[in-house]
Amino acid sequence: MAAAGGGAVRVLRVVVVDDHRIVREGLVSLLGALEGIEVVGEAADGREALHVVEDVLPDVVVMDIQMPGLDGIEATRFVTGRHPQVRVVMLTMTEDDETVVSAIRAGATGYLLKGAGADEVLHAVRSAAAGGMVFGASLAARVAQLFVGAARPAAPPAFPQLSEREHQVLDLLAAGRSNDQIAAELFVSGKTVRNTVSSVYAKLQAPDRAAAIIAAREAGLGRG
Numbered sequence: 001m002a003a004a005g006g007g008a009v010r011v012l013r014v015v016v017v018d019d020h021r022i023v024r025e026g027l028v029s030l031l032g033a034l035e036g037i038e039v040v041g042e043a044a045d046g047r048e049a050l051h052v053v054e055d056v057l058p059d060v061v062v063m064d065i066q067m068p069g070l071d072g073i074e075a076t077r078f079v080t081g082r083h084p085q086v087r088v089v090m091l092t093m094t095e096d097d098e099t100v101v102s103a104i105r106a107g108a109t110g111y112l113l114k115g116a117g118a119d120e121v122l123h124a125v126r127s128a129a130a131g132g133m134v135f136g137a138s139l140a141a142r143v144a145q146l147f148v149g150a151a152r153p154a155a156p157p158a159f160p161q162l163s164e165r166e167h168q169v170l171d172l173l174a175a176g177r178s179n180d181q182i183a184a185e186l187f188v189s190g191k192t193v194r195n196t197v198s199s200v201y202a203k204l205q206a207p208d209r210a211a212a213i214i215a216a217r218e219a220g221l222g223r224g
Contacts, residue, residue: 012129015041015056017049017072018064018091023114027062027091034122046070046078053079053086059129062121063108065092065099073099073106080107087128091116095139110134158219161203169196170204174213174222 014037018024024042032039041056043049047070053061061079065072076088089110090103100111110124113136120136127134162170165186172182183193197209206212216222 011036011038012060012125013038013040013056013058014125015039015043015049015052015058015061017043017046017052017061017067017075019044019067020064023064030118030121031062031125034118037122037125046072046075049075050078053083057083058086060087060089060125062089062091062125065090065094065103073102073108076103076108077106087131089124089128089134091121100139104133111139112136113139158216158221159204162200166196166200166203169193170200170212170216171221173197173200173209174216176222 014031016024016027016031016039018027021044024044028039028042031037040058041052043052045067049061049063050070061076063072063076067075070078072090072092076090079086079088084107087110088108089112090108091112091114092099093114095113103111109128109131110133112120112124112134116124116136124134159167159170168186169182172185177185179190179193179197183190186193197212200206201208201212204212204215206215213222
């Protein structure tokens, strides 16, 4: 195959992995009909996929997730660990956040939902082979948000000088509970609550209950 400028167009070598024969055969037909793609192997489960990848060393593996024996995520972890140059694109029905994140952490560089059009699959395979990451239109924004959230450092806890029990009591004070109500909720005596409240005042340098509640509310306590 020649490009317009006379140079050869690289043909991407692809392996298809899916435990449903009809789905797998359909993917093989779909991908095999796309320009610039050659299907060089197929597998019915994760373990078979590992052997096929070893034999043919494709550019891209199009991988299902839910398969018997060795699932797609574990198979991806093995493939990318042993052959980091091989890219894996997940093509699956599963779209829950935990599975998407697990697939990416296992080394997948693409994630599409079954039902994606031929153009979307072709774009995903080419992008993965070029070293990019690609996600179906319905997943891209969610994936970005998931990883931005994971990368954002956690806010330091409010009032780190307080013990866990003191923090609980302050939270309940900020929620408007009386000492008796706090005692009942925490299953402790009224005397324990009074002593804890006094300790909270001292550590916060709060002159009275109102000052402690204001400080707690400003820190976001009392809203649970």
